Every structure is written in structure tokens, then in C-alpha cells.
Amino acid sequence: DGGITQSPKYLFRKEGQNVTLSCEQNLNHDAMYWYRQDPGQGLRLIYYSQIVNDFQKGDIAEGYSVSREKKESFPLTVTSAQKNPTAFYLCASSIGGRQETQYFGPGTRLLVL
């Protein structure tokens, strides 16, 4: 079945540690996105990529990094520079600029120890 997957479901980070969240899609979508969700704040865009080997910063990119070496993969690294990483992270993909076909993954909850 086609879809978008994220792993792990839960992730624990120690102080000063970098962690990487995985996002994979087999929908042949060109565009992929990372959002962060905090209570009462909806979804905020971290990074997005419209094509392989290219990505743009969203509204809250500081403390995060991404790569897009393959069309199907868009991993997000939460660096030690992100001082408040505890949140729910959602990855999404869409057919190029067609936002109505944006599919979301199941999400990863990141907790700081």
C-alpha cells in the first residue's frame, strides 16, 4: 500500500544530543514537509522540500536540519541548538504544489529526558 511513514513513534533525547526523525513516502510525491505541533499552536512549518536536493526553511527552522538526497526520504535532525524540542512532529508529502493532496504521516513524539 502507498503511504507515508514516520519512525520512531516515540523518541527520547538527552541534553546536548542530536536526534534524527525518519520520514519515508512511496507515493512518488515531489514535495515533502516537516511540521511541529504544540498544544494550542496548530502546525508550524519547520522545513519543506519541493524537489530532490533542494529544501527551504519554514517559520521555525532554527535548531533543525534536513536533507533530501532521495525523493522518498526527508529526514529531520533536531540538533542540540533546539532548546525546546519536546513536541509532536508531523511529516507530510504532496504532488508538487497540490496542497489538497497533502498526506500526513502518523507523527513522532519527541521527549527530552
Added chain:
Amino acid sequence: EDKVVQSPLSLVVHEGDTVTLNCSYEVTNFRSLLWYKQEKKAPTFLFMLTSSGIEKKSGRLSSILDKKELFSILNITATQTGDSAIYLCAVEAGGTSYGKLTFGQGTILTVHP
């Protein structure tokens, strides 16, 4: 900076009631407005609106956009307990920010039997 504001932030109703959720926005280069329903983890797409005054309808849900006054409403008639969810509004930008979505903070709808 693009901005989306939803109201109310939370709403509690009884089955059979009709509810109206509001979404106002400010965006530099408007392309479309989207509504999502988020029940457990990942949001699911409801409507995409691009033109003023044209109602989109799906069963008991309907939505309309006013591009002059910069807002949209989502109506749910004859609510059911299964409508309980967070409803997210998002605005898609065009131009140099093509493909970027800005989300509102969401409205938490609770429908009691």
C-alpha cells in the same frame, strides 16, 4: 509574516447542534485556504477553497471563503460524537513562498451524546 487565526479555540456542543468554526488570515500572496480534521494523530483533508462565495459541501460539512474580508467558515450541521476533533485551517502561499502552508492554532470541537 503570514498569519492564520481560528476561533473559537474550543467548543463543546451536544449531538444534533450546528456549529460554525471561523478562520481569518493575512497572507502576502494568497493561493488557497484548506480545512483539515485531526482526530488522533495526522490531519485529514476536508476542503480546499480558492474562490470567494462558492460553497464547498461534503455531507454535513460545508465551507465558504470570503477573499475580500479574508476569512472562511466551516459549518457542521447535525453534529455527531464522531465529529469531535481538532479542526485546522491553513493558508497556502503562492509566489516565492509557493507551496508553503501556514496553519491556525486549531479549534477543538467536543460533541457530547
